[in-house]
């Protein structure tokens with residue numbers, strides 16, 4: 001239900017908060033205290049000018065998306081088609097859009113559908129910004145317009161946009177006559193709707209989504225650019241997005257481990273030391289989360305621990321192999337609890353999280369539709385949930401008797417050993433097991449087995465061939481014994497709610513609950529691919 005009190009409109013200062021760590025965006029115009037009236041300059045993202053090269057180097061792993069957006073925005077005064085920027089949480093969508101507008105010095109109206117949590121608040125926020133209105137004590141914190149109905153919004157919006165565009169044109173002509181070859185801010189005004197996926201939750205009457213997607217066709221104002229930023233793919237809007245210009249999709253994929261390394265290495269005083277730390281710590285953490293903020297705050301105290309044995313916090317140290325081993329041994333006892341903390345943060349109780357909601361939503365889909373939904377899984381499911389899903393798949397698919405040989409003592413798949421040991425008798429046994437599996441369909445398994453497999457695959461290095469990988473393997477064994485798994489239950493219940501894992505009644509003989517994975521091999525392989533996890537290495541096959 002709508003609350004009477006609207007939150008403060010997201011002004012430039014609020015916008016700066018949306019991208020705190022990458023920018024110190026301040027109001028573009030001189031410090032505006034609450035009584036000063038706003039000007040058109042307040043529609044710019046403030047702060048020091050930034051070059052495109054600086055943006056690209058501030059956001060490792062995002063150069064192609066940055067170039068693509070710049071290309072789509074085009075030169076000054078170019079009309080644009082609506083854009084749909086999408087990708088998982090913390091993939092840099094908001095920060096990059098805001099930084100690009102700062103670089104381009106073009107005016108925008110930014111509204112987050114998180115802070116503007118219903119239709120009326122969103123309408124009023126957009127209008128407040130366009131009408132250069134700030135809520136303050138002098139106006140009793142009222143909005144520029146009270147606007148509840150979509151038809152009122154369109155009328156007010158058209159009026160406000162016309163006035164802003166006229167204003168921009170005058171400014172632009174003036175700057176040309178003043179021989180400012182750059183042409184100033186130009187004539188375009190951009191409306192940015194962030195966290196747009198949330199709108200689907202308030203769209204009970206299915207009016208707001210079509211309205212916003214339709215803005216481009218309805219307004220027919222070439223000077224207005226529309227940018228939707230969403231954590232879910234355009235497909236998740238398709239049922240409502242029909243009959244009008246489809247926005248141009250720009251996808252922000254999850255970061256790879258190597259992107260993460262570059263992101264985390266930025267701003268590190270001692271790159272060599274931090275790099276040796278990442279060699280041993282990054283991989284298991286990346287398997288729990290790939291969110292920049294979560295990872296960097298989880299790694300920070302661990303790195304401090306890593307530096308403890310060094311004088312002056314390791315300033316100027318170039319670690320050799322011996323020192324690396326010593327430092328690794330020093331942090332070893334702390335890794336499991338650190339991983340556990342990240343796990344807790346990255347997997348909040350399902351019913352309260354967006355990803356939980358998303359997963360539930362997907363769970364209602366018929367099984368046949370699931371494989372097509374995998375693209376969405378990419379950003380609705382946390383990395384750890386994906387590993388759990390794979391573990392459940394393995395537990396259902398592989399005979400329990402083979403677990404020990406599929407996962408060695410350190411958790412790794414040991415194909416070589418298995419091959420060497422394959423005797424005729426074993427082959428016979430294998431054939432029998434295979435037949436049994438085919439007859440039974442996916443098997444059931446107890447929680448303990450699921451957790452054991454999960455521990456193994458989460459913590460092991462993929463291809464322990466070099467020293468770095470061996471360290472990871474060591475680390476894996478270490479984490480496995482810790483309390484990392486305490487929150488697995490939460491993830492598990494999410495996956496059960498979503499019907500990805502079936503939870504049976506408790507077994508009258510054993511007294512424990514048994515589970516069964518209900519996903520297809522195709523889907524499991526896709527999930528594994530998205531994690532770069534070598535699933536086929538762990539699959540029992542003929």
Ligand SMILES: Nc1ncnc2c1ncn2[C@@H]1O[C@H](COP(=O)(O)OP(=O)(O)OP(=O)(O)O)[C@@H](O)[C@H]1O
Nearest residue numbers: 021022058059060089090091092093094095263292
């Ligand atoms: N490539 C990157 N390099 C450096 N920092 C990054 C990168 N990508 C994201 N970040 C940082 O991660 C944090 C979250 O980024 P941002 O809010 O832009 O992500 P988002 O995709 O909009 O997330 P959400 O969908 O949750 O709103 C910010 O502090 C941002 O600076």
